[in-house]
Amino acid sequence: xxxxxxxxxxxxxxxxxxxxxxxxxxxxxxxxxxxxxxxxxxxxxxxxxxxxxxxxxxxxxxxxxxxxxxxxxxxxxxxxxxxxxxxxxxxxxxxxxxxxxxxxxxxxxx
Amino acid sequence: xxxxxxxxxxxxxxxxxxxxxxxxxxxxxxxxxxxxxxxxxxxxxxxxxxxxxxxxxxxxxxxxxxxxxxxxxxxxxxxxxxxxxxxxxxxxxxxxxxxxxxxxxxxxxxx
Numbered sequence: 708x709x710x711x712x713x714x715x716x717x718x719x720x721x722x723x724x725x726x727x728x729x730x731x732x733x734x735x736x737x738x739x740x741x742x743x744x745x746x747x748x749x750x751x752x753x754x755x756x757x758x759x760x761x762x763x764x765x766x767x768x769x770x771x772x773x774x775x776x777x778x779x780x781x782x783x784x785x786x787x788x789x790x791x792x793x794x795x796x797x798x799x800x801x802x803x804x805x806x807x808x809x810x811x812x813x814x815x816x817x
Numbered sequence: 818x819x820x821x822x823x824x825x826x827x828x829x830x831x832x833x834x835x836x837x838x839x840x841x842x843x844x845x846x847x848x849x850x851x852x853x854x855x856x857x858x859x860x861x862x863x864x865x866x867x868x869x870x871x872x873x874x875x876x877x878x879x880x881x882x883x884x885x886x887x888x889x890x891x892x893x894x895x896x897x898x899x900x901x902x903x904x905x906x907x908x909x910x911x912x913x914x915x916x917x918x919x920x921x922x923x924x925x926x927x928x
Contacts, residue, residue, distance in 0.1 A: 797914065
């Protein structure tokens with residue numbers, strides 16, 4: 708079955724420290740990969756997608772096909788980065804085939 | 818700015834009731850989605866619609882149905898509400914097949 712794993716339920720770092728939110732997906736073809744974020748009391752929103760190779764709010768995510776990973780990274784965490792982060796591969800095929808991970812709650816302490 | 822509006826932020830209903838959750842988007846998007854969000858389980862797709870009157874089941878469609886009579890409106894229906902349907906429900910719309918714009922969510926409690 709197609710799966711996505713975010714091994715950390717909670718990740719706590721200090722302001723200014725590097726942060727890496729892990730995401731591993733099960734291999735089945737070449738999924739398109741996404742990260743979503745939900746800040747406290749705000750709507751869930753799309754953060755970035757791997758095909759865009761973009762950096763949003765200082766975050767980047769590199770697709771590693773060998774390790775089937777799509778970790779989200781930021782070199783210097785800020786308090787406003789505290790949020791719930793979801794990794795979501797889209798395995799294509801039928802429409803609406805995006806699978807969300809269970810999420811990692813990032814807490815950035817001052 | 819795209820707006821996805823869910824009719825209620827909080828809703829309390831009783832077991833066995835028929836419950837309607839409404840969602841409206843203002844960007845003429847073809848695709849609309851209903852998810853439920855539960856702690857420790859992430860988001861799970863209930864139903865997806867790719868056009869008016871067109872729908873596809875998601876991962877957990879049991880106990881739910883949907884209606885899309887107009888492009889901008891996508892309704893989720895709990896045919897006979899049960900306590901295990903207490904959850905946060907999120908509506909989303911998108912140009913593509915991945916949800917792009919989400920509503921604020923409806924926190925539904927079934928007593």
